[in-house]
Amino acid sequence: MSKVDNLMVLWDQTRNGEQGSFALLHKALYPGLFRYAFTTIQDADLVDDLLQELFIKFWENRVRIGEITNVRAYFYRSTRCTLLDHIRKSQLKASKLEAMPFAEFEYSNEDAIISREQDVELKEVMMGAINNLPLKQREVIHMRFYQDLNYNQISEITGIKYQSVVNQVYRAVQILRETCLLSNIYAA
Incomplete structure (x- = not known):
């Protein structure tokens, strides 16, 4: 079976909800998509985030996307659209x-102190939120963001x-974002 046929089979299985097939599809396409995207945006973390969000959209919309005759081309085209x-x-x-006047960026000593206090509060909220995550999520967040391991290494x-x-x-990131949003709403 050719690589093209294999990718089509993996996509068809993904459409039927098979996570293992989607993981294999991700594993087969991600490195090339990363190299492609990195030529446009030379920020590895940003490229990783954009591609992960794209793959999540593929998974969430797999039924609506339907059959794809050229899976590789479809994923590359989608990556290009995401980058643009x-x-x-x-x-x-x-x-x-650039259009904002500079006067809005003048800070007094009081503003600097308030900003530092808000940073400390946000850090405390984040640490509390991380500690409240389920054990598996806390573990993978620690490995991904504190130990800087990639998904394959964590796996x-x-x-x-x-x-x-x-x-x-x-x-976990969604939960942390929501927690920060809620803490900002209650602080206001």
């Missing part, structure tokens, strides 16, 4: 920042399937 969308959003943010160390590691990290 990110670049457009970044340029829009940069242009808005090998923990014995958890590759896709499960990706899912655990994603869910």
